[in-house]
Amino acid sequence: TKLILLDSLLQEMCGIFLCVCPGHVATPFPTCALDTCQDLLARRGPDNLAITNRNTSTGHMVTACSSVLWLQGDSMTSQPLVDTMGNMLMWNGDIFRMSGVEKDTMESDTTLLSRHLSTCQTPTQVLECMASITGPWAMVYLQETTNTLWFGRDFFGRQSLLISSAPDSLSLSSCVTSDIDTFTELPASGLFSCSLSPGGQLGQVRLYPWDCMVDQVDSDKNTSLQYTISSQTIRCPVRLDQFNPSTVPASPLPHSDSDNSLFQQLLSQPDIDTMVDQFTDLLRAAVRTRITNQPGLCKDCVTTKLSSPCPHSSVAVLFSGGLDSCVLAHLAAEQLPPGQPLHLLNVAFQQGGGGFDVPDRLTGIQAFKELVPLHTERLLSLVLVNVALPELQTNRSSHIKHLLHPLYTVLDDSIGCAIWFAARGKGVDFVTGEEVDTPARVLLLGMGIDEQLGGYSRHRTRFNREGHEGLAEELRMELLRISERNLGRDNRIVRLSVGRRLVPGGDCDDAGQ
Numbered sequence: 001t002k003l004i005l006l007d008s009l010l011q012e013m014c015g016i017f018l019c020v021c022p023g024h025v026a027t028p029f030p031t032c033a034l035d036t037c038q039d040l041l042a043r044r045g046p047d048n049l050a051i052t053n054r055n056t057s058t059g060h061m062v063t064a065c066s067s068v069l070w071l072q073g074d075s076m077t078s079q080p081l082v083d084t085m086g087n088m089l090m091w092n093g094d095i096f097r098m099s100g101v102e103k104d105t106m107e108s109d110t111t112l113l114s115r116h117l118s119t120c121q122t123p124t125q126v127l128e129c130m131a132s133i134t135g136p137w138a139m140v141y142l143q144e145t146t147n148t149l150w151f152g153r154d155f156f157g158r159q160s161l162l163i164s165s166a167p168d169s170l171s172l173s174s175c176v177t178s179d180i181d182t183f184t185e186l187p188a189s190g191l192f193s194c195s196l197s198p199g200g201q202l203g204q205v206r207l208y209p210w211d212c213m214v215d216q217v218d219s220d221k222n223t224s225l226q227y228t229i230s231s232q233t234i235r236c237p238v239r240l241d242q243f244n245p246s247t248v249p250a251s252p253l254p255h256s257d258s259d260n261s262l263f264q265q266l267l268s269q270p271d272i273d274t275m276v277d278q279f280t281d282l283l284r285a286a287v288r289t290r291i292t293n294q295p296g297l298c299k300d301c302v303t304t305k306l307s308s309p310c311p312h313s314s315v316a317v318l319f320s321g322g323l324d325s326c327v328l329a330h331l332a333a334e335q336l337p338p339g340q341p342l343h344l345l346n347v348a349f350q351q352g353g354g355g356f357d358v359p360d361r362l363t364g365i366q367a368f369k370e371l372v373p374l375h376t377e378r379l380l381s382l383v384l385v386n387v388a389l390p391e392l393q394t395n396r397s398s399h400i401k402h403l404l405h406p407l408y409t410v411l412d413d414s415i416g417c418a419i420w421f422a423a424r425g426k427g428v429d430f431v432t433g434e435e436v437d438t439p440a441r442v443l444l445l446g447m448g449i450d451e452q453l454g455g456y457s458r459h460r461t462r463f464n465r466e467g468h469e470g471l472a473e474e475l476r477m478e479l480l481r482i483s484e485r486n487l488g489r490d491n492r493i494v495r496l497s498v499g500r501r502l503v504p505g506g507d508c509d510d511a512g513q
Contacts, residue, residue, distance in 0.1 A: 018140050037173055319367070
């Protein structure tokens with residue numbers, strides 16, 4: 001069986017906007033939509049913003065806008081990227097590996113992907129190219145040679161991409177303001193395509209579903225986006241095999257009133273001890289990959305092009321003091337370059353009595369005190385991000401609601417606010433009491449861990465009722481649904497006006513036997 005590993009992902013934070021409509025439209029939709037969204041897009045990619053318009057041979061007008069946060073390659077690659085044949089790529093992601101390709105660390109992911117897509121002449125070749133990528137992504141690719149628009153998100157939906165479709169137009173954007181109510185999240189169900197037909201007409205949107213979830217795809221489930229489902233599939237990076245009895249511990253799980261005693265008894269079983277070691281090795285390697293696949297520069301030093309790594313904090317962790325954030329902080333402290341500080345951002349909202357002693361603040365302080373002795377060679381700083389009620393109300397209405405859109409539930413608002421203030425990184429040092437405005441450009445989050453590692457009460461209920469086989473099926477269903485949960489939302493929330501990148505945690509790419 002595959003061990004599906006969840007960890008932090010260093011995602012390329014760029015902004016994408018594209019609209020295709022008939023060239024004869026007097027007042028094209030993209031004019032007002034792009035004007036409204038341009039500020040949000042620019043904040044996602046502060047290093048470059050470019051807008052391009054083109055009239056196609058099929059009678060369409062294409063308006064495209066891309067913003068770039070440079071984090072990979074020897075130099076920044078401007079987007080939209082147009083190759084010599086007129087194919088246009090907008091890319092928001094990271095290519096950590098590409099099957100059959102020796103990746104040059106000096107080349108940007110955008111130029112690498114554009115180069116390989118330019119050789120594709122059939123849908124099968126495009127699908128194989130995108131399936132070969134290890135890493136999180138959202139992409140829009142206008143294939144001029146076949147008059148086809150390709151677009152999609154990775155299996156976990158780790159990058160945001162919204163869609164608005166009408167009979168004669170189609171628009172895609174990383175984010176939109178809340179007053180534009182025609183956009184919905186693009187399902188991360190596979191790779192989509194749409195033909196540009198003569199006379200400015202658009203063909204039917206077609207989905208090439210992930211091969212692991214063909215039976216789960218339903219075009220009627222999302223009524224705002226109508227599409228046909230192709231019989232041709234794209235290879236899923238996650239192998240959701242059925243339950244394998246060999247993964248069940250050889251001995252029955254012990255009963256104990258003490259958590260410490262229970263863990264000691266579990267680790268005394270050789271098969272469980274081996275699984276724990278394998279998981280730890282995979283997680284450590286994944287964190288190392290994510291930390292090394294970025295320049296190692298803070299937001300100040302990247303503007304002066306200082307040699308990497310810089311002596312400031314380039315990485316921060318959203319730190320609640322829970323198990324997931326503690327593990328990420330510990331592994332990040334192991335993997336960062338010597339001498340580079342690590343900021344642990346702990347968010348607390350003001351309570352009725354005026355204080356900030358919420359549960360996450362108390363566990364965060366306790367966990368910080370336990371982590372510091374483990375990393376005496378590195379400066380760990382616990383940054384207390386205290387959010388007063390007036391500040392929360394102001395930023396929720398002026399910024400956060402637009403980034404949450406089109407989601408709007410109380411849970412979305414609660415989590416979104418916490419992530420936004422953490423990403424802003426303004427607080428007080430727990431030890432010195434000094435004000436801190438963290439210069440980190442990379443934010444590590446442990447989002448999605450509960451879904452993958454059985455952290456909810458429903459997982460315990462299923463296990464008690466049906467044992468390991470029932471639990472395995474429950475976790476399989478969690479993975480199939482995880483793209484509908486929170487990762488696209490979290491990707492929108494972290495805005496690059498505060499000099500960070502979002503690092504949601506749903507990694508299907510580091511898998512071992």
